[in-house]
Amino acid sequence: MIRKRSLVRRSAAVVAAGAAALVLAACGGDGDSDGGDSSAGHGGHSATASSPASASASASASASASVSQGQxxxxxxxxxxxxxxxxxxxxxxxxxxxxxxxxxxxxxxxxxxxxxxxxxxxxxxxxxxxxxxxxxxxxxxxxxxxxxxxxxxxxxxxxxxxxxxxxxxxxxxxxxxxxxxxxxxxxxxxxxxxxxxxxxxxxxxxxxxxxxxxxxxxxxxxxx
CATH class of the missing domain: 1.20.1260.10 (Ferritin, core subunit, four-helix bundle)
Known part of the structure; x- marks a missing residue:
């Protein structure tokens, strides 16, 4: 009986440890995700920031070409x-x-x-x-x-x-x-x-x- 209880406790401990690991992994994943999002966010922010700039530059160049050709x-x-x-x-x-x-x-x-x-x-x-x-x-x-x-x-x-x-x-x-x-x-x-x-x-x-x-x-x- 004592041995059985010991096995049960060990199993419970293993399950608890596994659950904790899953929670930590999830938290770590969220952190990584946030970090990734942050990194992506910085990248995305840069892309978003540069996108209007690129679009503006492209529009300006297009307008200039249009003026030179169509004026x-x-x-x-x-x-x-x-x-x-x-x-x-x-x-x-x-x-x-x-x-x-x-x-x-x-x-x-x-x-x-x-x-x-x-x-x-x-x-x-x-x-x-x-x-x-x-x-x-x-x-x-x-x-x-x-x-x-x-x-x-x-x-x-x-x-x-x-x-x-x-x-x-x-x-x-x-x-x-x-x-x-x-x-x-x-x-x-x-x-x-x-x-x-x-x-x-x-x-x-x-x-x-x-x-x-x-x-x-x-x-x-x-x-x-």
């Missing part, structure tokens, strides 16, 4: 809205050349004008749309605005349509020189007053290409 002003809008009908009229003139021009040089010049200015119209239209601006309607060109950028009058366009051969070549080049000179002046205004990088870049390209074509036409007319 535009009234001069850019005026350039796009003016150049679209201007280019359309040049293409309208160029479309007359294949069936009326005598000179191979004039036909090639007309083809080059069509090839260069068609894509520029699309680009200019895309900018206006992205800026929330209206794109000038197709066919809404007012020929009476010839004083703006060398635009042709309705009468000049009608006379060109009725001409052919050498008479067409001469009229086409004389009118296109004025037209190009107007475009060059519009492009120079954009370079001076515009803020949108791609627009000022296009303006520079227009100045270069159309100035070259002006000189080419003057040479063909014997005015160079």
């Amino acid at each position: 535009h002003n009234v001069a850019d809008v005026a350039f796009a809205k003016g150049m679209i009908p201007h280019h359309r009229q040049a293409i309208e003139m160029a479309d007359l050349a294949p069936g009326r021009a005598k000179s191979a040089e004039v036909k090639k010049l007309a083809a080059d004008i069509r090839k260069a200015q068609g894509p520029e119209i699309e680009t200019l239209s895309g900018w206006l749309t992205s800026w929330g601006e209206d794109v000038p309607a197709e066919g809404a060109m007012d020929h009476s605005t010839h004083d703006m950028g060398g635009m042709m009058t309705g009468a000049e366009m009608a006379a060109l349509e009725k001409s052919s051969g050498q008479a067409f070549d001469t009229a086409f080049m004389e009118l296109m020189i004025k037209h190009h000179e107007g475009a060059v002046e519009m492009a120079k205004t954009e370079q001076a007053d515009g803020a949108y990088g791609p627009a000022t870049t296009m303006a520079a390209e227009i100045i270069t290409s159309q100035s070259t074509e002006i000189e080419q036409m003057k040479q063909l007319l014997g005015k160079g």
